[in-house]
Amino acid sequence: MSAGDQYSLQVSAGPDPDEVEHHESGEIGPTGRPYREVPEPKPLDRHGPATVIAVCNQKGGVGKTTSTINLGAALAEYGRRVLLVDLDPQGALSAGLGVPHHELEQTVYNLLVPPQVATDEVLMRTRVDGLDLLPSNIDLSAAEIQLVSEVGREQALARALHPVLDRYDVVLIDCQPSLGLLTVNALACADTVLIPMECEYFSLRGLALLTDTIDKVRDRLNPRLELGGILVTMFDARTLHSREVMSRVVEVFGDAVYDTVITRTVRFPETSVAGEPITSWAPKSAGAKAYRALAREVIARNVKQT
Ligand SMILES: Nc1ncnc2c1ncn2[C@@H]1O[C@H](COP(=O)(O)OP(=O)(O)O)[C@@H](O)[C@H]1O
Numbered sequence: 001m002s003a004g005d006q007y008s009l010q011v012s013a014g015p016d017p018d019e020v021e022h023h024e025s026g027e028i029g030p031t032g033r034p035y036r037e038v039p040e041p042k043p044l045d046r047h048g049p050a051t052v053i054a055v056c057n058q059k060g061g062v063g064k065t066t067s068t069i070n071l072g073a074a075l076a077e078y079g080r081r082v083l084l085v086d087l088d089p090q091g092a093l094s095a096g097l098g099v100p101h102h103e104l105e106q107t108v109y110n111l112l113v114p115p116q117v118a119t120d121e122v123l124m125r126t127r128v129d130g131l132d133l134l135p136s137n138i139d140l141s142a143a144e145i146q147l148v149s150e151v152g153r154e155q156a157l158a159r160a161l162h163p164v165l166d167r168y169d170v171v172l173i174d175c176q177p178s179l180g181l182l183t184v185n186a187l188a189c190a191d192t193v194l195i196p197m198e199c200e201y202f203s204l205r206g207l208a209l210l211t212d213t214i215d216k217v218r219d220r221l222n223p224r225l226e227l228g229g230i231l232v233t234m235f236d237a238r239t240l241h242s243r244e245v246m247s248r249v250v251e252v253f254g255d256a257v258y259d260t261v262i263t264r265t266v267r268f269p270e271t272s273v274a275g276e277p278i279t280s281w282a283p284k285s286a287g288a289k290a291y292r293a294l295a296r297e298v299i300a301r302n303v304k305q306t
């Protein structure tokens with residue numbers, strides 16, 4: 001394939017109808033509210049400029065990486081060109097896509113810390129059509145300290161992404177579980193923040209810290225930053241506890257809570273071992289259908305319509 005073809009328009013009819021969830025109008029969803037109307041994603045006649053979405057929560061194990069991979073793959077099924085950015089030195093996003101990240105010479109680290117390399121030198125395609133990756137490994141753990149003395153240290157990621165934004169419809173940034181300088185870099189170049197929240201316990205304090213950080217970044221660095229939505233993950237409809245946490249989240253965050261809810265299932269840990277998204281590993285599974293439903297909500301609610 002020549003370089004010219006590489007970013008040509010993809011015509012995608014979207015996923016098979018039997019791989020998509022359907023709701024009756026007025027049907028009550030797992031949030032306890034009726035599902036809102038979400039239009040079918042329109043086919044695109046060109047790509048870009050990208051909407052940048054930071055997937056962020058300073059708590060670990062809430063489904064950030066899982067959501068980044070599977071939302072990204074589902075958006076690609078709808079014909080969107082998607083770039084995933086691994087901004088966690090653990091490299092779980094890269095590993096989850098089957099990339100042997102420990103062996104990589106050039107990673108996101110080399111985009112952020114001088115002497116920088118060109119973004120195209122780090123960019124990789126994945127096994128999923130339309131889904132590209134900027135991978136990371138443990139090298140990135142040094143970036144936070146090395147960036148501290150740089151001018152414009154909060155905008156290092158923005159500078160690295162700028163040259164490729166026109167080629168993509170959506171950029172998803174998988175943040176590390178902290179509110180440190182790497183996460184601030186993600187927020188500084190994002191249009192919206194998607195917050196995955198594990199339906200285990202409700203920590204208003206934890207979320208207040210995160211929303212304070214979002215407010216500060218909006219005031220000081222990035223006036224266009226919006227809260228894109230709260231994604232409830234690891235939901236178990238059979239337990240009263242899960243349903244109670246859900247109603248608290250909806251009470252506090254209202255419409256910001258996506259109608260799509262991700263159920264707890266062992267299919268997700270399986271996919272990380274397989275190194276591929278659930279949409280290709282188990283295309284008809286409830287988990288795959290949920291991330292497709294989320295992709296439709298994100299396209300309708302968060303992605304710039306051009
Ligand atoms: N809906 C889910 N049900 C069950 N396990 C899940 C679910 N989502 C993620 N996991 C698993 O939970 C662990 C943490 O998820 P991960 O996406 O890595 O969280 P984070 O990136 O926020 O640390 C992983 O082992 C992942 O496979």
Ligand SMILES: [Mg+2]
Nearest residue numbers: 064065088092
């Ligand atoms: Mg992670």
